[in-house]
Every structure is written in structure tokens, then in C-alpha cells.
Amino acid sequence: MKVQQISIFIENIPGRLAEATKVLGDAGVNIRALSLADTSDFGVLRLIVDKNDLAKQVLAEHDFTVSKTDVVAVEVPDRPAGLADILQELDAAGITVEYLYAFVERLGDNAVIIFRFDNVDGAVKTLRDKGIKILPGESVYNL
Amino acid sequence: MLWNEEFETLPREALESLQLKRLQHTLERVYATVPFYRQAFQKAGTTPDQIKTLADLQRIPFTLKQDMRDNYPYGLFAVPLERIVRIHASSGTTGKPTVVGYTRRDIEIWSELMARSFGAAGVGRGDVIHNAYGYGLFTGGLGAHYGAEKLGAAVIPMSGGNSKKQIMIMQDFGSTVLTCTPSYSLYLAEIAAEQDIDIKSFPLRVGILGAEPWSESIRGEIEEKLNIKAIDIYGLSEILGPGVAIECIEEQHGLHIWEDHFIAEIINPDTGEVLPPGEQGELVITTITKEGIPMIRYRTRDITRLIVEPCRCGRTHRRLERMSGRSDDMLIIRGVNVFPSQIESVLMSIEGVEPHYQLIVDREENLDTLEVQVEVNEGIFSDAIKPLQDLAARIRKEIKELLGITCKVRLVEPKTITRSEGKAKRVIDNRSK
Known part of the structure; x- marks a missing residue:
């Protein structure tokens, strides 16, 4: 009964959040829910998406650090x-x-x-x- | 393997008397042929015939990298150009490079010392040496190449760059030995992993790595990722090129410096005073067989210590402790001496942290600032903020404990720190701008 969530490490530099979401969009991954936790230097973007494995794969290909959490x-x-x-x-x-x-x-x-x-x-x-x-x-x- | 058993195991007494004889001969020659040295001796009020013992060497002034620049390009050569068969130059990051010339005999000796070095690393005939040191003005490529041929091993003259092809060749040709910088060996491992190639399954057995300072923890990482023995080799173009000193595979602790060709001294870099054996300081080298461009008391800027205890490999040549940094790599931050290698050792002691880091030094309102950038990988990243903040705090605290300075730790995304195909760029110092 667990749901898999994908988390992405995002540096606080302009354009990184846009880049991460674009990578997902280009791969045809749809974001169902999200939350962004941020500090002054970095943030963690947490997502529920429709295609977990694909999302993780394309993000890794674009050098994002990704983890999966239940x-x-x-x-x-x-x-x-x-x-x-x-x-x-x-x-x-x-x-x-x-x-x-x-x-x-x-x-x-x-x-x-x-x-x-x-x-x-x-x-x-x-x-x-x-x-x-x-x-x-x-x-x-x-x- | 002992390549030249007689000289590599020469008893200390015989070795030192050989050193003195060769030193006296070298000093007489440079006094007669190089105006720079004649003037330096005269200024110090000494002449070659006053050098009666090895300790007398201390009466002669040091030679600095700047002296080479001042005498650019051929001013320090001790033979006419007709006797020079090879010219190399070091990468001068500022201004003119430093130029060195080799006679045929110099090349012969260099090949011999490189062959000895390969032998000390357990390399011999039948080995396939994948030489990824740069071929060109840099001494690394050709130095290792000539030594490999002298040894009788098969050498692949890869030079640097084109990493995917390097991996293909290494795999297809069955390379058993890799020669390159430590950071490039890790880079190759990374490129192989990206292509889902298992570099660990290659026949690669030994890496002979040098040309930049590296730490014991990086060695562990290289040995693990490439499944090889990583051997530290030392050299500098001003003295010879690669093959001045190397670790033996038996100990992998301390680099035997070939004392029948070089005299090593350790000095206090601030006062120039010669330190007793075993103390840490700057390495000063005098060449005692070189013809083209002999170097008298050359200040290498490398920080090390002489290990005088005998080594179980049987070589009688003393060892240099792994270089802990360069006195000119040394950063002075708020008055504290900081070597990048010290920060590296802190990072590598933390589980999951990879050696991808960069130090940014700057000045804000007349106060030096240090920012340590560390890449976040899957080993240290989860979905939560707190573990990352704890990690940054821990790095900050450990650096504070070790060095006594406060720094800012910035976690960055993977691959944001430039990967080098040559020497790693660890420090960006914006204070001079």
C-alpha cells in the first residue's frame, strides 16, 4: 500500500528547477503531486509521477541525483x-x-x-x- | 623486480661516496659552463673545490623556478645545442614555460630510471603498458614511453584525451598497466561505468600514477574502482620528468628516490634551513649525472619527508613520503596554511562522499573566505533535507577541527565540478583578481 516518491537534488541556481521538470516533460512523464523543500543553497524536489522508472532514468541521464522513497x-x-x-x-x-x-x-x-x-x-x-x-x-x- | 640490482641495492656508504664524486664533478662542470651558476657560487663566496662532503652542499644557493624563467630558453644549459637531442617544457600557467634539454646520455639515464621505476612497481616484459600521460612538451608521455621500451614491455602510446577510445583500447588490447594522473584514472573508471563497461574485469593490474598530489584515500578509491594496485610515481621536468622517485610494490609506502642520480634535501621553506632526516619540509633536489641542464639545489615546492629506515624491498635508496602538497599550492587562509589534500582527507573520511570537490577562496571585506563545494551523489542523498544539512555541518566541523578555520560547505549537483582529463583543478582563488 506504499506509494513511490522520487526526490531530486536541486542546487539553488537559476533554471535548475525548470531543467528538471523539462527533462520529465520531454520524456512524457506527468507530475501528479509535488513539494519543494528548500534551504539557502539547495532544495529537494519531491514528486509523485505516473512513470517512476522512466522518470528516474531520464533524470539520471541528465546528471541529476535522484532517490526513491516509500x-x-x-x-x-x-x-x-x-x-x-x-x-x-x-x-x-x-x-x-x-x-x-x-x-x-x-x-x-x-x-x-x-x-x-x-x-x-x-x-x-x-x-x-x-x-x-x-x-x-x-x-x-x-x- | 630489481632492474639494476647493483645500483638499486648499493650499500649506503658506497652510494654516498658515489654521490659525492658525482656532485663534485657536476659542480665543476656547471661552474665552468653556466654563467648563472658561476655568479651564484661567487655571490655565496664559494667554489666547487670547497665542496668536500655532501653536507658542504648547503653552502651553495638554491635554484628557483624563476631562475629558469630568467634564463629562458637555453640560459641554464650546460652543453652546446649540438649535444642536445630533446627539448621539453613545463606548462607555464603564468608567462613563459620552463625549458629543459637532454643529451643522448640524459635520455639514456632517464629511460633507465623509468625502467627501474616500472620494475619497482612490479612491471616487466610481457606487460602491456597503456600510457595515457600526455605526449608532447610535457615530459610525462615520452618519459614513460622510453622507460617502457627500455624495460622491454609493450607500450601503447595513447596520450591523454578521447576517454571512450582509451577504454576500448584498454579492453581490446588487454592492457595490464595504466600510466596517467590519479584523477584521470578515476575519470576513466567513471566513463567506463557510464557505458556499463566493467573496468574491474579488465586484465589491468597496476596503475603508475603521478604528476599531481593525491591522498591515501584516493588511492583506496582507485584500487577499488579499477581493481588495480595504485603506485605513486614522482617526477618533475626541471629535474628529469617522471621516474625521479617511485613506490615499490612491496611496501606502497614512500617513494624511493634514485640517489645515484639525485641528492635530496628537505628544507624549511620559510628559512631555507636544511632539516634533519625525518622532518617534514620542502624537497630540494640536485642532479648529479645530468648533462643537458644540471640542477643545483632546485626547490621543488613539494612538501614531504625523508624516510631513512631501510625498506623490505631491498633497495637502499631512501624514500620520500607521499607528497602532502606543494608549498605553492598551499593556500594561506586567514593566516592558516591549508593544503587541498588536507580538505580531501576530511571529505574522504566521510562515508559516501566521493572525491569530487573544489575549493573556492575569495575575500570579503578584507577577510579571506573558503567555500568547499562537494558533489551530492546517490550515496549521500535521500528525500530529506536534514541529512544533507547534517553532512554539510559535519564537513564544516571536521575542517574546523583539523585546520582551525571556518569554511562554508556548499553541496552541488553531480558533474558541476569540472572533470579533468589531465591535472585536477581543485582550487579557484579569486583573491588575486
Whole structure:
């Protein structure tokens, strides 16, 4: 039930972000969700794409440093405290969220949020036990 | 393998008396034939006949690279041009190059010393030597070439550049020995990997690497990536070219300097004072058999130490510790002496960091700044920011601990630091601009 995320090391120099996204675009890779974490010198661009292996390959060919990480896509009810309730369950189970970011697309009445946990397997188990819906990779890549 | 057993294992006493005899002869000759040396001796108030012991050599002034420039091109030659059969020149990064001339006998001796050097590295007949040192004015290519032929090995005169072809030839011709700069050997490994060629499976056995300073950790990296023994060789065109000193394969520790042809001294680079054996300082070399352009007390700018303990390979010639840098590569940052090799050793001690780095020195508001750029590879990159920041902080802290200076560590994308096909450009000093 994990989703694969691609991360790219991006130096803080003009044009690098454009270059990375162009490489993906030229290869016909579609970006489904993204987040950019940045510092003064560099950033890490995290992406959910429709074609993981192709994306990693073309980026490596263009000398980008790329890594793959397992993340979890969670359906979050689109109402006040929808996210807060889920986070409380995870906190109670002692699971730490490293970072999260949202999908633009909705799934029915729900939002989709990508979570990076310190303990992915523990998080998946907790979410399932609590009846919170998580999405398999295939459905996320083509959402 | 001992190429010239008699001379390579000459007992110290006999070696030193041979040195003295050859030194006295060389001094008499340069005094008679080279105006520059005659004037230098006169200024110092000495004459060749006053040199009665090896220690007396200290009474003679040093020769500097600048002296070669001042006497450009042939002013320091000790024989008429009719006796010169080869001319080489060093790459002068500023101004005129330094020019050296060889007589037929000089070429003969150079080939012999290079053949000895190959022998010390365990290379002999039947080996295929892939010579990727540049052929041309630079002494590396032809120096190694003549030595290889003298040795009786098969030499492939590749010269530098055209790396994909180098790999094809190496693979198809079954090269067993690679001669080039250490950084170029790593570059070749990288190019091979990019083409999905397993360079480790080549018959390559030994790399004879030199012409730039490198560290023990780079050696480990080269040995691992190319699956070879990496041997450090030392030479400089002003003295001869490659083959002045080399590590033996038995120890791979310290480079035997061929003392029947050279006298090595270690001096304090600031005061010029000769240091006792074992102390670190600048290497000064006197040639004692060279005819074309003898060098008297030439300041190499290379920082090393003499290892006087006997070596188990049986050679009696003393060893130079691996060069830790050049006194003119030495950066003075906020008053602290910094060798690029020291920063390299910090980087290489960190798991996953590759030796692709560059040092940018600048001055901001009259204060020197040092930026260390390190390439981020898949070994140290994940999806998170913090490990990268921790890595930068760790490098900064370890450099601070080792050198006592604060620097900025900048993580950069792979291949942003220029890959050299010759000598690695490790330092960009913008202070002089």
C-alpha cells in the first residue's frame, strides 16, 4: 500500500528547477503531486509521477541525483479537523511524520495527502486499524 | 623486480661516496659552463673545490623556478645545442614555460630510471603498458614511453584525451598497466561505468600514477574502482620528468628516490634551513649525472619527508613520503596554511562522499573566505533535507577541527565540478583578481 516518491537534488541556481521538470516533460512523464523543500543553497524536489522508472532514468541521464522513497497516500475527509483527527491517531501510535503535502486532485469528497513517515509499515498498520483509507500506488500515479 | 640490482641495492656508504664524486664533478662542470651558476657560487663566496662532503652542499644557493624563467630558453644549459637531442617544457600557467634539454646520455639515464621505476612497481616484459600521460612538451608521455621500451614491455602510446577510445583500447588490447594522473584514472573508471563497461574485469593490474598530489584515500578509491594496485610515481621536468622517485610494490609506502642520480634535501621553506632526516619540509633536489641542464639545489615546492629506515624491498635508496602538497599550492587562509589534500582527507573520511570537490577562496571585506563545494551523489542523498544539512555541518566541523578555520560547505549537483582529463583543478582563488 506504499506509494513511490522520487526526490531530486536541486542546487539553488537559476533554471535548475525548470531543467528538471523539462527533462520529465520531454520524456512524457506527468507530475501528479509535488513539494519543494528548500534551504539557502539547495532544495529537494519531491514528486509523485505516473512513470517512476522512466522518470528516474531520464533524470539520471541528465546528471541529476535522484532517490526513491516509500510514502503513503491517505484519503483525508474534506471537513474541519479531517487532518487533525488522523494526525492524532498517528501521534498516539508514536509515529512521526517527516513531512506531508497534498494532491491537487480530490478523490470524491476527500482530499489526498502524501505522508512521509519515519516508520512506514507501522504507519500503514495504524491507519488501517483505525479504518483510515490509504491509496495503493497504481491508483495514485494515475489519479 | 630489481632492474639494476647493483645500483638499486648499493650499500649506503658506497652510494654516498658515489654521490659525492658525482656532485663534485657536476659542480665543476656547471661552474665552468653556466654563467648563472658561476655568479651564484661567487655571490655565496664559494667554489666547487670547497665542496668536500655532501653536507658542504648547503653552502651553495638554491635554484628557483624563476631562475629558469630568467634564463629562458637555453640560459641554464650546460652543453652546446649540438649535444642536445630533446627539448621539453613545463606548462607555464603564468608567462613563459620552463625549458629543459637532454643529451643522448640524459635520455639514456632517464629511460633507465623509468625502467627501474616500472620494475619497482612490479612491471616487466610481457606487460602491456597503456600510457595515457600526455605526449608532447610535457615530459610525462615520452618519459614513460622510453622507460617502457627500455624495460622491454609493450607500450601503447595513447596520450591523454578521447576517454571512450582509451577504454576500448584498454579492453581490446588487454592492457595490464595504466600510466596517467590519479584523477584521470578515476575519470576513466567513471566513463567506463557510464557505458556499463566493467573496468574491474579488465586484465589491468597496476596503475603508475603521478604528476599531481593525491591522498591515501584516493588511492583506496582507485584500487577499488579499477581493481588495480595504485603506485605513486614522482617526477618533475626541471629535474628529469617522471621516474625521479617511485613506490615499490612491496611496501606502497614512500617513494624511493634514485640517489645515484639525485641528492635530496628537505628544507624549511620559510628559512631555507636544511632539516634533519625525518622532518617534514620542502624537497630540494640536485642532479648529479645530468648533462643537458644540471640542477643545483632546485626547490621543488613539494612538501614531504625523508624516510631513512631501510625498506623490505631491498633497495637502499631512501624514500620520500607521499607528497602532502606543494608549498605553492598551499593556500594561506586567514593566516592558516591549508593544503587541498588536507580538505580531501576530511571529505574522504566521510562515508559516501566521493572525491569530487573544489575549493573556492575569495575575500570579503578584507577577510579571506573558503567555500568547499562537494558533489551530492546517490550515496549521500535521500528525500530529506536534514541529512544533507547534517553532512554539510559535519564537513564544516571536521575542517574546523583539523585546520582551525571556518569554511562554508556548499553541496552541488553531480558533474558541476569540472572533470579533468589531465591535472585536477581543485582550487579557484579569486583573491588575486
